[in-house]
Amino acid sequence: MYIAHPGHWLVNIAYFLPVVVFIAWLVITQIKERSRARSGDTPHRRYPHHSPSGRSSDG
């Protein structure tokens, strides 16, 4: 019955679109931030004696 009347479902989905969009944005933002933070940490872990700019900290 519902498949025959997609209009009902589309209207129902419309109500929840803001929260779906918002949570999707939130998750994507958080994943991006984490991966950015991880890549920002990488030089420190690999090259503990080098600054993130690549120059030697003791040089």
Add this chain to the structure above:
Amino acid sequence: VTFLAHGLVARSDLPIPEWLFGWAAAMVLVVSFVALAILWPKPRLEHEYWRPLPGGVGPVLGSRSVEVVCGAIGVFLLGMVVYAGLRGTQSPTANFAPTFIYVIFWLAVLPASVLFGDVFKAFNPWRAIGRVVGWVAGKAARGDLPAPLAYPERLGHWPAVAGIFAFAVMELVASNGDRPENLAIATLVYSALTFIGMALYGVERWIARGEAFSVYFNLFSRLSPVETRDGVVGLRRPLSGLPALKPGPGTVPLLAVMIGSVTFDGASEAPIWTGIAPDIASFFQDLGLSPQNSLELAFLLGLTVTILLIYGFYQLGVVGARSVGGGFSTRRLARGFVHSLVPIALAYVAAHYFTLLLFQGQSIAFLGSDPLGDGSDLFGTADSQIDYTIIGANATWYWQVGFVVLGHVVALTLAHDRAIALYDQAKLAVRSQYWMLAVMVGFTSLALWLLSQANA
């Protein structure tokens, strides 16, 4: 409960589709969130501020004699409900008990609590009886009564959870939940349990932690600027009563039951439920249950699942807030922000039962005059009728949307205030609130969808 149907008339000629109101409400929340982040940099609600009502009114309103009068009224109404339920007509619409319990007690006390503080505490019949019995017993024993037991901390608000859930089952699940006799018996059973609780743990302690309706109305009264302290009625900063709430075991489930039961009441009118409920009921019927029990079990299942979904959605927001850092446990955050669910619960009740209170509430005029439904006319109002023209369908919708939006903006404000008090970095506080904003937007969308279903 069939006679308590709401959403009586269909809306027409709204300028925009109903779902667009949901989008607009979500936008209002996002704008409020940004405004709070910019304009509300320090916690303002965490510190208690209270002063007595001016002109010496505070001590008078909070005096023992006023308390005694209010308690006596409460006891009289309790007796009236039981008597009408047992002795009156068993037609729910012609008996005083169902309308008094489901409309006056359950709904009308709410706005009174938000406006005037914890009024139910003054009128609470169980508290009044418990105190009188305690006083008489103390006199009889010449002050030699054994001290009440210490309230177990692990019990927390769980007795209140059980009480409110049982009330929701009576209202939404039991097929004879509006039958006056059943309501009277349920009232007597609940009274007996309450007296046992008070006898074990003391009147005031059981009222504050375990008695379901006291806990329920007290939560809403914390939105009020009016508060009674040590027998004096005074004023506090609006909303500041909620951050002072001390959550414990069962507080989050209690709020989930409060929001979830209203959600289920709305959803049970929607095609999504009316489509699957008969299938669930026939499954139980195949197991050998009677058709009535099968349907009740289906509704019990629906109610329970809805409450769990509400609980899960809030926990999802908490887990999200935890993921931004700060070192707080999930339980700490769940309890830390649970007070922000109270205005949401209020918004749900206000929006969903608005017309029920306005229309069915009027019937107390003729039911009060003829409480047993036997044709008596105690106050000359037995012939009064419900005026269904006091508010139109579109005006109702606008009020309902207003309740929902206002309730969620208040919730956002409370959560924001708590976040900046909790986190030592403003950045973390704001980022944690992204998740609370998601929760608020979710509850807003759900509330408006439920309201739209009333006329689906």
